Amino acid sequence: MPGRLAILACGGALPVALASACPQALQICFAGVPHNLGEGAQEHRFEKFGALFQALHEAGVTRIVLAGSLPRPTLDPSAFDAVTMALVPRLMAGMQGGDDGLLTTVISVFEERGFAVLGAHDLLPDLTAAEGFHLGPPLDEIAESDAARAADILAALSPLDIGQGCVVAGGQCLGIETAQGTDALLGFVAATDPARRPKARGVFVKAAKRGQDLRVDMPAIGPGTIAAVAAAGLAGLVIEPGRVMILERDKTLAALSDTGLFLTARTL
Numbered sequence: 501m502p503g504r505l506a507i508l509a510c511g512g513a514l515p516v517a518l519a520s521a522c523p524q525a526l527q528i529c530f531a532g533v534p535h536n537l538g539e540g541a542q543e544h545r546f547e548k549f550g551a552l553f554q555a556l557h558e559a560g561v562t563r564i565v566l567a568g569s570l571p572r573p574t575l576d577p578s579a580f581d582a583v584t585m586a587l588v589p590r591l592m593a594g595m596q597g598g599d600d601g602l603l604t605t606v607i608s609v610f611e612e613r614g615f616a617v618l619g620a621h622d623l624l625p626d627l628t629a630a631e632g633f634h635l636g637p638p639l640d641e642i643a644e645s646d647a648a649r650a651a652d653i654l655a656a657l658s659p660l661d662i663g664q665g666c667v668v669a670g671g672q673c674l675g676i677e678t679a680q681g682t683d684a685l686l687g688f689v690a691a692t693d694p695a696r697r698p699k700a701r702g703v704f705v706k707a708a709k710r711g712q713d714l715r716v717d718m719p720a721i722g723p724g725t726i727a728a729v730a731a732a733g734l735a736g737l738v739i740e741p742g743r744v745m746i747l748e749r750d751k752t753l754a755a756l757s758d759t760g761l762f763l764t765a766r767t768l
Contacts, residue, residue, distance in 0.1 A: 502562065502563060503560055503561060503562025503563060504524070504525070504526060504559060504560045504561045504562065504563070505522055505524070505525040505526070505561065505563045505564070505565065505618075505623075506525060506526040506527075506528055506556055506559070506561040506563070506564045506565075507519055507522065507525045507526070507527050507528065507564075507565055507567060508528045508530075508564055508565070508566045508567070509527060509528060509529050509535050509537055509541065509567055509568050510529075510530070510533050510535060510566075510567070510568030510569055510570035511533065511534050511535060511536075511568050511569045511570065512536070512567075512568045512569045512722075512747070513536070513722065513747050513748050514567045514568055514620055514720070514745070514747055515527075515535060515536065515537060515567045515568045516536050516537065517624060517747070518565060518567055518620060518623060518624065519537060519538075521623060521624055522623060526542065526556070526559050526561055527540060527541040527542065528541065528542050528543075528544055528552070528555075528556075529541040529542070529543050529544075530543065530544055530545065530546055530573075531543055531544070531545045531546075532573070533570060533573070535568065542555065545579065546573050546575055546584075547575055547576055547577075547579040547580050547581065547584055548579070548580075548581045548583075548584060549581070549583045549584045549587060549609075550581040550582060550583030550584065551581060553583065553613050556615065557614075561615065562614065562615060562616060563615065563616045563617075563618055564610060564615045564616070564617055564618070565617070565618045565619070565620055565622075565623060565715075566606075566617070566715075566716045567620050587609060590605055590609070591605060591606075593605070594606070600661045600709065600711075600712055600713070600717075601661070603713065603716045603717055604713055606716070607713060607715065607716065617715050617716075618715060619714050619715035619716070619718060620718065620745065621714065621718060621745065622715075626749070627745040627746065627747070627749075628741070628742045628743065628744060628745055628746070628765075629739060629741055629742075629744070629746060629765035630741055630742065630765065631741040631742070631765060631766060631767060632741075632765065632766065633741065633763075633764065633765040634762070634763070634764040634765070635753060635756050635757075635762065635763045635764075636736060636756055636757075636760065636761055636762030636763060636764075637736075637760070637762050638762070639703075639735075639736070639738075639762060639764065642670065642700045643700075643701075643703050643735055643736070643762075645671065646668040646669060646670065646671065646700065646702060646703040647668070647703045647705055647738040647768060648768055649668045649671060649673070650666040650667065650668040650673070650703060650704075650705035650738075651666075651705055651707065651738075651768035653666045653668070653673060653676065654666050654676075654705065654707050654709075655710065657676065657709075658709040658710040658711070658712075659710070661709065662676070662678060663676045663677050663678065663709070664677055664682075664706060664707060664708065664709060664719040665677035665682050665685055665704060665705065665706045665707075665719070666704075666705050667685065667686070667689050667702055667703070667704050667705075667732070667734065668702060668703060668705070669697060669698050669700045669701060669702025669703070669734070670698025670699060670700035670702070671698070671700075672697075672698050674689045674692060674697065674702060675688050675689045682706075682721075682725060682728070683724070683728055686704065686725075686728035686729060686731070686732045687728065687731075687732075689702075689732040689733075689734070690728075690731050690732040690733065697733075701733060701734055701735040702732075702733070702734045702735060703734060703735060703736060703737070703738060704729050704732075704734050704736075704737045704738075705737070705738045705739075705768070706719050706721055706725075706737065706738070706739045706740070706744050707719065707739070707740035707743065707744065707768075708740060708743040708744065714743060718743065718744070718745055719739075719740075719743070719744045719745070720744065720745040720746070720747050721737065721739060721744065721745070721746055721747070721752065722746070722747035722748050722751070722752055723748055723751040723752045723754075723755045725737070725752075726752055726755035726756055726759060726761060726763075727755060727759070729759075729761060730759040730761060734761070735761065735762065736761040736762030736763060736764070737761065737762070737763045737764075738763075738764050738765075738766060738768065739763070739764075739765050740765070740767065740768075741765040741766060741767060744765075
């Protein structure tokens, strides 16, 4: 029988969904990081990994899931405990490899201490969409071509640990998701001078980076994404099946209906 689960929560709706589906899980939040969990969440600090590991072991935790959005935190070196201090060289080396490098290091740190690291999709399999899922109007020939070009751009950038999203309109790349995130990308596209945009409305493609460990930082869309795609004047979204989460699914699908956008899941 598997041991207790702990939800290491950051911002957004995903930790709340996990807590609802796994009510016996230990809920962990972090000082200075906004979250939507209730008062029962146990607060820890990133500077004190030793205290966190001890609390997890004492609670009988053998499985953890890391969930929610987290900008790279600002750390106070004077508050590091001995365990964290020993981990700093590894974490710093991981940071040099980009987000994937850092997250791979974090996973290794937890696994070395006996914790199995799960993905949110392992616990909530309905988070992703299957191949062929489609809502909204069909893609025309231009949208099909734009989606394929956006996917090619993301595939080319994957080895550099850059980008989970790309916007292409009429064959022209209008933006690539970088460290600023999806909202920043779509806001940039929305602010682009119409004179510099093709007549084609364009497509937003969201996909995982090749070789990305999907247990942490799996790409996601939600109702806010749909609103931002609509505000950017795009025709719709293409997501990678099984590798992109649809958060707040009912609200997201309702937003699609309200805006008239398409959402399709397909391997490109």
